[in-house]
Amino acid sequence: MQIMKWKVVFVILLSIFLVIVFNKFDVLDAVLNQRKVGTAIDSLNGVKVYYNGKISNIEGRNTTKDGYNLGLKYQCVEFVKRYYYEYYHHKMPDSYGNAKDFFDVEVSDGEINEKRGLLQCKQLSNYKPQVGDLVILDGHKGNEYGHVAIVSKVSKNQIEIIQQNPGIAGKSREIFQLKSINDKWRIEHDRVLGWLRLRKS
Secondary structure (H helix, E strand, O other): OHHHHHHHHHHHHHHHHHHHHHHHHHHHHHHHHHOOOOOEEEEEOOEEEEOOOOOOOOOOEEEOOOOOEEEEOOOHHHHHHHHHHHHOOOOOOOOOOOHHHHOOOOOOOOEEEOOOOEEEEEOOEOOOOOOOOEEEEOOEOOEOOOEEEEEEEEOOOEEEEEOOOOOOOOOOEEEEEEEEEOOEEEEEOOOEEEEEEOOOO
C-alpha cells in the first residue's frame, strides 16, 4: 500500500515537471519563432534595430540608393551607419571596416577622426558622452571584430546604449556606468575604446 502511494506521488510529480518543462520550451520556441533574422526588435528615432541571431550571421551587404555602403546585414556596424545616414544624413568618408576600426588610436581626444568624419573622444575624455554618440568596443575572444552601439540615454552616472547584433540572447539596450574623474569622463567597461560624435557645424 505504501509503495502504491509513492508510485502515485512520483507520477504526479513527474507529470508536473514535464508540464513545466514543455511549457517553458513552448514559450521559448514561440519567442524564437517571432525573432527571425531581419525582424525589427527596437528602434531609435524611427530607425529600426533588426534581430541577427548569431553574432557571426551575415545576410548580405546593405547599400543606399546612391551607393553608400551601410555594412553587412544585420551586423552592429550596419545599424549605426544606417542610423547616422538616415537620421543625421552623415556619410563616413571611409565606409568600410570592422566595428573596432571606427576608433583611431592615432587621433587625440577631441580631434577629428577623418576616416569617420566625426569628433573622437577617448576614455578619460574632456567630453561627456551624449545621446547620439557612437560607443566603440574592442574585440575579444568571442568576437575579434569589436562592437559599436549608439548612446540612447545619458544620466549623471549612466548611459544607455542601443545596439544591433548582441547575439541570440543579447538585448538591444544595455546600461553602462559613467564615471567622472577630475572632470574627465570614463565609461566603466573594460572594452570601451572611446566614442565618436558629429562635429558642430
